[in-house]
Amino acid sequence: MKIPTSLKHKPVVVSENYGQVDGRFAGNTDAKGLSLGLAQWNDRGKVDISAKVWRYTGEKWSRQSEELPLHRVLDLSILICRAVAHFREAYRYEHLYDPQKPVIDRIGLQGDAMTVAVCTDNDKINEDIKLFSQALSNDDEMISERLRTLSKILKEMGY
Structure with a gap:
């Protein structure tokens, strides 16, 4: 399915088989x-690049498609990596973290x-953190494959 090019976000680099x-x-x-492209919030004379997840309902492109500045995508990646690293050792704590x-x-x-912190404002954190940890464990193969791929690409780029 082809990503639309007539909307405010202007795709430049795409993955149309996502x-x-x-x-x-x-x-x-x-x-x-x-897609990576020119952000929909661009004003004249100011150009930002954004990443976008394109959602399609089966009938039309959804308003729930998400667009993020690239630095936020990378910040989310950093957050994911720190969370994965934490949960590899979380079994050491009774509640999977140190309160x-x-x-x-x-x-x-x-x-x-x-x-990067455990959300202690969540009044059900002790339940939710167990569910989160189990979901992370269930998806370990899929997440690990992507992290290995990301690591390989970063190394190829000199990072």
């Missing part, structure tokens, strides 16, 4: 494509640091 590789939803997903030290990491970015 519906076939969308994790456990592959072959049965409304996320039909990914006295819920901060997992502080990652320096642009003069400050992104805090």
Whole structure:
């Protein structure tokens, strides 16, 4: 399925077969494509690049398609990596984290640091963290494949 080019987000680099590789939803997903392109929020004289997940309902392109600035996509990737690393060792804690030290990491970015922490404001955190951990474990093969691919590409790029 071809990603539309007549909408506000202007695709430049696309994956139009994303519906076939969308994790456990592959072959049965409304996320039909990914694109990197010119952001829909661009004003005259100001150009930002964004990543977009294109959703298709079967009849039309959905308003629930998501568009994110590239740095936010990378920030989400950093958050995922730190979470995966935490949960590899989380079995050491009774509640899968240390309630006295819920901060997992502080990652320096642009003069400050992104805090990665367990959300202790969630009143059902002890239940939810177990469900999260189990889901992460269930998807380990799929997530690990993508992390290995990302690692390989980053190494090829010199990072």
